[in-house]
Amino acid sequence: MISGRGLGHTGGTLDKMQSIPGYKVFPGDKRMRRTLKEVGCAIVGPTEEIAPADRRLYALRDVTASVESIPLITTSILAKKLAAGCRRCARLQDGSGAFMTRLEAHAS
Secondary structure (H helix, E strand, O other): OEOOOOOOOOOOHHHHHHOOOOOOOOOOHHHHHHHHHHHOOOOEOOOOOOOHHHHHHHHHHHHOOOOOOHHHHHHHHHHHHHHOOOOOOOOOOOOOOOOOOOHHHHOO
């Protein structure tokens, strides 16, 4: 999973993961591949080598106060999923600890 930091009042997934002692949110290619082989999954941040456009979009959304833009959130999620070869996406996260407490409130 490629995730971001500091988005909205809940903080980003990377902020939460980085609170775990020793967790590397930017592990580098070699360490990430080893982790994927050993554990089967990883939660990391975008870098110049991994999802570079998403890294720039996170920064742009932050400085333009468009963190809450549903189209930009959707674009970010789907771009990463499609780049990884995903064919189906179940749903966005919602609830009391999520950025969106109720998906229905954002439906158009």
